[in-house]
Amino acid sequence: MGTPEFAVPSLEALLRSNDQVVGVVSQPDRPKGRGHQLVAPPVKRVAERAGIPILQPLKIRTQEFLQALSAWQPDLIAVAAYGRILHTPILRLPRMGCVNVHGSLLPKYRGAAPVQWAVINGETETGITTMLMDEGMDTGPMLLQEKLEILPDDTAGTLAPRLAELGGRLLVDTIARLKAGTLTPQRQDDGQATLAPLLRKEDGLIDWTMNATSLANRVRGLSPWPGAYTFFGVERWNIWKAIAHGGATTEKPGTIVTLNKQAMLVATGDGLLDIREIQTANAKRMSVSQFLAGHRVAAGGQLGSSMA
């Protein structure tokens, strides 16, 4: 069971493994992009190409779905970023249980957006944890865990594929060792647990009173979705890349302090944020030097919320 790009390597790894994939469950096709075109989730596309039966229930807590699932007679259900909470009847369906591939070093970053939050919080390492699922949100006993370095330039978008690949390897490894009986599930230390809740569009609005380092990490963690943004007057600016500079400033947070052909420095609660890559409505993302070539922006300008 899985839906987005993150789950694809896991499915592919299973398809390459010795185990048989009897079926794939993915979220329904959703209207996406301009024109409201229905788009199949990435996992579904891979499954189609591999000729694997696919289920895309609108609701999973139904008798119909449960019956369809049990008809496949799965020994084990592997779950990677499916996007729904599985309830007890499903968890108990497979003989060997449900194994989840989670994009963090549990018990840290339980929840829907572990990759993003790890970057937002400026972590220098994260990883993959496989676990036996229970009713809670990523609370089940852990099976295998492997670390992965977060590079200084990593965004959620560049980190996720590496984690996903690692996830695929770890999943196959986990299943093999489960079958061999050489794994001992390990309880999570709930006291160490942190949460990584689903991000919303609003989480992308930059709060200039934060310090520059936090903001730079936030920009990385929110890329490519939902994207960090701020307002210049009524104009919305998406900030795709920014670097934190130390140095005190007496300017009000959000003030454009320095402006030349190459750079735009903005005052924050602590330090300066050097905006490197920007995108305005109707335009592509571009380097700040490109942006400044065609847009008249004066030092002293205020960035902030649209209401300000």
Place this chain on the structure above:
RNA sequence: CGCGGGGUGGAGCAGCCUGGUAGCUCGUUGGGCUCAUAACCCAAAGGUCAGAGGUUCAAAUCCUCUCCCCGCAA
């Protein structure tokens, strides 16, 4: 039929409403200045104004269609 914006020398933009000499900030090339420079000064090259059709004495500009790109919303 979800809403909207855009395609103008290599990059980013203005010009379009109110048709009439292709403009700005850079980049590139050559020259100059300087101990030196991504700085400064001078000069040059580089454009079928996305494409097709139409209106007009005249179209980047007005009308129609096509292609491509982007934001919002989901």
